[in-house]
Amino acid sequence: MAYSSQTPLHSWKLTREEAVALQNELAGRILLEDQLDEVRYVAGVDMAINEENEMAHAAVVLLTYPALEVVERHIYEEPLRMPYIPGLLSFREAPAVLGAFHKLHQRADLVMVDGQGIAHPRRMGIATHLGLWLDIPTIGCAKSILVGTYDKTQLGEEAGSYVPLIYKKAIIGAMVRTRTRVNPMIISPGHKISLETSIKYVLACSKGYRLPEPTRLADKLSKDNTTPVDPSPTEMNFTVSYDSPQPDAKNMNIQVNQFKLW
Secondary structure, three states, X not given: OXXXXXXXXXXXXXXXXXXXXXXXXXXXXXXXXXXXXXXXEEEEEEEEEEOOOOEEEEEEEEEEOOOOOEEEEEEEEEEOOOOOOOOOHHHHXXXXXXXXXXXXXXXXXXXXXXXXXXXXXXXXXXXXXXXXXXXXXXXXXXXXXXXXXXXXXXXXXXXXXXEXXXXXXXEEEEEEOOOOOOOOEEEEEEEOOOHHHHHHHHHHOOOOOOOOHHHHHHHHHHOOOOXXXXXXXXXXXXXXXXXXXXXXXXXXXXXXXXXXXX
């Protein structure tokens, strides 16, 4: 297993106050500079919560890059460890996600998470928390804003357009149009990646839907009541490109590196 030997970052048995204190401590470890080698595999992560039986259903889908062909799909289920508390979503959902990652046979080079990265009151969205735990570059791909504002008049209607998301006079992410004339995604770096590179990879992984392909497939899997059977090596008829080009965003209307990240 690709993650079975990962050293635990901390205990999950925390009070609300202890969890907030831990977030403030972990925020000091976040790296917002690119620390990516060649990206051959990208993982998508999403969750589905069954409130009736208080179960968390985590899904991880591993794809080749840049072909975006599925290599592995895994579901992991466990009881919820914490009630919903705004700003502490990772303590509710991340343990199940880690369980799903422990099923992977191939290690991901980059992870896209349905949720926030540093676009969070304490910079500790679930994408950032997972990045620190797994020590992998992560990107937060959220569908709604948790904190921050942006200038709607500056965001173009075409796919590839984006504008910065601002919180406390600093950039915490970007509103990215992944599909023409469709609501933008909230993209923020999680860990070991810059905002500019996060945007480029998200656009490179977008295939005509609002959600980038890794999180779109994870979202679909998390809501499926049937756990899929993982393909064996002899069943996986795909070609991995080892000459992966750098992702290229279209219609860029700002340069993120001109701004200071929070």
